[in-house]
Amino acid sequence: MEDWLILTVTGVAILAIVLMIVKLRINPVVALVVGAAGLGLATGMGAGGTTETLMQGFGDIMLEVGLLIAWGVLMGSILNETGAIRRLVDHLLRVFGPRGVPYALGLTLGAGLQSIFLDVLLVMSAPLARRIAPHLGKYGTAKIATTMAISLECGIVLMVPGVATLALAGLLSVPLGKMLIFGLTVIVPTIIISITIMNFLLTHGLWKADQDEQPVADDDGTAVAAEEAPSEPVQAAAVGEKATSQGTKVGLLPHPVGQGKRSPGKEPPLLLLFAPMLLALVLIAAGAILEMVGLASPVTDFLAAPVIALLIGLLGTSAVARYTIGRARVEQAVVSGFRESGQILILTGAGGSLAAVVAASGMGDILGKYFTAGSFAPLLTVWFIAAVLHIAVGSVSISAITAAGLLAPVAPQIGLDPVLIALAAGAGSLFLVHVTSNTFWLLQSMLGQTTKGTLKTCSLGVSVASVVALGCTLVLGLFI
Incomplete structure (x- = not known):
């Protein structure tokens, strides 16, 4: 088949997937598989070859990240149940001054808490963030909302163990160790630079309080001022339930905050609660560093293997949680975590099926003729594709996985480091978070913003982060 025809058929297949999701309201998993099957048949792979490639692609990506996603989500679910997230965010807001709070909160949410399911993390931290907003001055609501939007969305696609990052x-x-190190290298400057840019814009005419802010509604619908916003877990849960009418996935939060009653005398230090997760990340990073310098050994290779390191983190988190909240609530958190991880795993696998068919169609050979490892063209291309897909579909994970799958065959052809494609795809998938996103409506309803205000803090803020992350990735590409 001619090159131009393969490119055209691939473009039509991607467009068909977008239309199935957006217009026909077909489940994204089904749409991805249908589109991949159509692409395989149209490019001459035949019925047998197409189905075999679909299944192989699904199985290959599950082999790589299936258990990793499960371990990460379960760890996050247990941490949420212990109340660790509430305590950590509350501590940050008390320790850092008005100027430092946005950066401290942003780096913590984006680079440190990505094992927590995004909607849960937002519901947990929003009431506390809303409470501190008045102390940040006239633009407090805008600054906090922007910080949370940027950090939450960046973390899911740029930082291990964010589910899209793992995928x-x-x-x-x-x-995974390499992804962790280079992801951290990109996400830290991205969050800091993006918050700085947005704070400047917000305080120089972008934010209009009378148009962009609105009173926060409490559980019975009465308005409360931001400084009076509830901070207790049970009240935060009520706000979370309120937000479901704005687009959050009902069922993901069977216990919206997951705190319940704290066990008197059994609340350990925050460092102890997070120590197992931090240990897992340190093991993964250390393994990658030891391998780079040639000091790896069978023991370090085993302990640093991501599936083992995250399993150690999960077991440690579970042990601490049993002491803190009891076995019954840990088991409840595990059930909730499995419910959340199921849909993530299937979506990731469907993305892997599409990527496998794209690779088998010969896209790598075609694109390899036009790209070279020394140019920025492949990274700009994958960023642009992910951005367009995200605008159309509204899913960060789908757009990142699909764009990366399209460009994955290019990496071995031209010698481009695949980690750069992963980071560029993640950066592009952040562009223009808007009304199709659950995060958009949660931020709007829980932080006292109008829709217009949320378009500024969330849509514009995360778009700025998308461009900054691309810039950081291009700079990183000069050195690897």
Whole structure:
């Protein structure tokens, strides 16, 4: 088949997937598989070859990241149940001054808490963030809302163990330790620079309090001022339930905050609660560093293997939680975590199926003729594709996985490091978070913003982060 025809058929297949999701309201998993099957048949792979490639692609990515996603989500679910997130955010807001709070909160949410399911993390931290907003001055609501939007969305696609980050690493066969190190290298400056840019814009005419802010409604619908916003877990849960009418996935939060009653005398230090998760990330990063300098050994290779490191983190988190909240609530958190991880795993696998068909169609050979490892063209292309897909579909994970899958065959052809494609795809998938996103409506309803205000703090703020992350990735590409 001619090159131009393969490119055209692939473009039509991607467009068909978007239309099925957006216009026909077909489940994204089904749409991805249908589109991949159509692409395989149209490019001459035949019925047998197409189905075999679909299944192989699904299985390959599950082999890479299936258990990793499960371990990460379960760890996050247990941490949420212990109340660790509430305590950590509350501590940050008390320790750092008005100027430092946005950056401290942003880096913590984006780079440190990505094992927590995004909607849960937002519901947990929003009431506390809303409480501190008045202390940040006239533009407090805008600054806090922007910080949360940028950090939450960046973390899911740029930082291990964010579920989309794990999927991208598996899809592109990037060692997880390497993804962790380079993801951290990109996400830290992205969050700091993006918050700085948005704070400047917000305080120089962008934010209009009378148009962009609205009273926060409490559980019975009465308005409360931001400084009076509830901070207790049970009240936060009520706000979370309120937000479901704005687009959050009902069922993901069977216990919206997951705190319940704290066990008197059994609340351990925050460092102890997070120590197992931090240990897992340190093991993964250390393994990658030891391998780079040639000091790896069978013991370090085993302990640093992501599936083992995250399992150690999960077991440690579970042990601490049993002491803190009891076995029954830990088991309840595990059930909730399995419910959340199921849909993530299937979506990731469907993305892997599409990527496998794209690779088998010969896209790598075609694009390899036009790209070179020394140019920025492949990274700009994957960023642009992910951005367009996100605008159309509204899913960060789908757009990142699909864009990376399209460009994955290019990496071995031209010698481009796959981690750069993963980061560029993640950056592009952040562009223009808007009304199709659950995060958009949660931020709007829980932080006292109008829709117009949310378009500024969330849509514009995360778009700025998308461009900044691309810039950081291009700079990183000069050195690897």
